[in-house]
Amino acid sequence: MFNFLGSLASLIGVVFSALAFVFSKRASTAARQARDAVVRQSLVEAMSRAAGIAAEIVMYLKTERTEAALLRVGDLMSHTSYLGGRWEARLAKKSRDNLARAHQQLRFMHEVFSASRLPRVEEAARLGEVGQQVIGIFSEEHGVAIKATETRDEPW
Amino acid sequence: MVDEKIVKFFEGVLSKTKAGKILWEPTAQEATFIAAIGGEFSLSISSGSIPLSAMLRPLPQGAQQGLYVLVLRDLQGRQLAAVFDTDEGIRPGAMRDLYEAARWQAVHASQRIDDALEVLKSL
Numbered sequence: 001m002f003n004f005l006g007s008l009a010s011l012i013g014v015v016f017s018a019l020a021f022v023f024s025k026r027a028s029t030a031a032r033q034a035r036d037a038v039v040r041q042s043l044v045e046a047m048s049r050a051a052g053i054a055a056e057i058v059m060y061l062k063t064e065r066t067e068a069a070l071l072r073v074g075d076l077m078s079h080t081s082y083l084g085g086r087w088e089a090r091l092a093k094k095s096r097d098n099l100a101r102a103h104q105q106l107r108f109m110h111e112v113f114s115a116s117r118l119p120r121v122e123e124a125a126r127l128g129e130v131g132q133q134v135i136g137i138f139s140e141e142h143g144v145a146i147k148a149t150e151t152r153d154e155p156w
Numbered sequence: 157m158v159d160e161k162i163v164k165f166f167e168g169v170l171s172k173t174k175a176g177k178i179l180w181e182p183t184a185q186e187a188t189f190i191a192a193i194g195g196e197f198s199l200s201i202s203s204g205s206i207p208l209s210a211m212l213r214p215l216p217q218g219a220q221q222g223l224y225v226l227v228l229r230d231l232q233g234r235q236l237a238a239v240f241d242t243d244e245g246i247r248p249g250a251m252r253d254l255y256e257a258a259r260w261q262a263v264h265a266s267q268r269i270d271d272a273l274e275v276l277k278s279l
Contacts, residue, residue: 077233084231093195096231100198101181103233104190108183108200123184130184 037149043087044145050079050102051138057109058131061124070113076134077106095141102137105130162237163245166226169199170250173257180258189258197236200227203255224251 053076060069080103088096109130112123172178178199180189188202203224224241241251260266 081232084233088231091195096195097192100192100195100229100231101190103231104192104198104200104229105183107233108185108188108190112184122186126182126186127184130182133181 039090040145040149043090044142044149046079046083046086047138047142047145050076050083051135051142053079054131054135054138058128058135061128061131066113070110073106073110073113077103077110080106092144095144098137098141102134105134109134159243159245162239162243165228165237166239166246166250166254169226170254170257173254173261176261178258180262182262189255189262191258196231198229198231198233200229201225201255201258202227203252224255226251226254 053072057069057072057076060066060072080099084096084099084103091099109127112127169178173180178191178193180191180201183190183200185202187204188200190198190200192198201224226239227235228237229235239246239251
C-alpha cells in the first residue's frame with residue numbers, strides 16, 4: 001500500500017515538474033517575443049527618424065538653406081553611425097551595406113557643404129540626386145523594419 | 157617599405173571591380189565614387205583633390221595633382237586604411253585603372269554610350 005502511494009506521489013511529482021517546465025518555457029518564449037517586439041519597434045523608429053532627417057536635408061537643398069542642410073547632414077551621419085553600431089549584429093547584409101552607402105554619401109555631401117563657398121550649379125544638382133538616394137535608402141530600411149514587426153520575421 | 161597587406165587589398169579591389177563584383181556609385185563629389193562590401197565595409201575612390209576625409213595620414217612623398225586615393229572604412233564610417241597611387245608597391249597606373257573602372261560602372265557608361273550610338277544612328 002505504502003509502495004503504491006509512494007509511486008503515485010513520485011508520478012504526480014514528475015507530472016508537476018513537467019508542467020512547471022512547460023509553463024516556464026512558455027513564459028520565457030513570451031518574454032523573448034516581447035523583448036524582440038520592442039527591439040523591432042525601436043529599429044522602426046530609428047529608421048523612420050533617419051528617413052525624416054534625409055527628407056529635411058532635401059527640403060533645405062531645394063530651398064537653398066545650405067547651413068541648415070549641413071547641420072542636418074551632420075546629424076544624419078551621427079545617427080547612421082549609431083544605427084550601424086546598435087544594429088550591426090542583427091541587420092541583414094543588404095541593410096548593413098545600405099547603411100554604409102548612406103554614411104559614405106552623407107560624408108561626401110558634408111564635404112561639399114563644408115567648402116567655404118556656395119555649391120556650384122552642377123554640385124547642387126548632384127547633392128539633390130544624392131539626397132534623394134539617401135531618402136530612398138532609409139525609406140527602404142524603414143519598410144524592411146516595419147515588415148519585420150508585422151511578420152515577426154527577423155529582419156536580420 | 158612595401159606594405160604587402162595594403163597592396164594585396166588594393167589588388168583585390170581592382171580585380172573584383174574589373175569582374176563587376178563591386179557596385180560603385182557616384183557621390184556628391186564629381187571625382188569620388190563609393191561602394192559597400194560584405195555588409196561590413198565601405199570603399200571610396202577619389203581623383204584630383206583629395207577629400208578631407210581621406211586625410212588621416214600625411215600625403216605621401218611625391219603626392220601631387222592627379223593623385224588617386226582608395227579609402228577603406230568600417231560600418232561606423234571609421235577610416236581603416238587609405239591607399240595612394242604613390243604608395244610603394246602600387247603598380248604605376250593601377251590606381252588610375254581602378255578609378256576609371258569604378259567611374260565607368262558608377263555612371264553606367266557602357267549603357268550610356270550604347271544610347272549615344274543609337275542617337276548617332278538616328279541622325
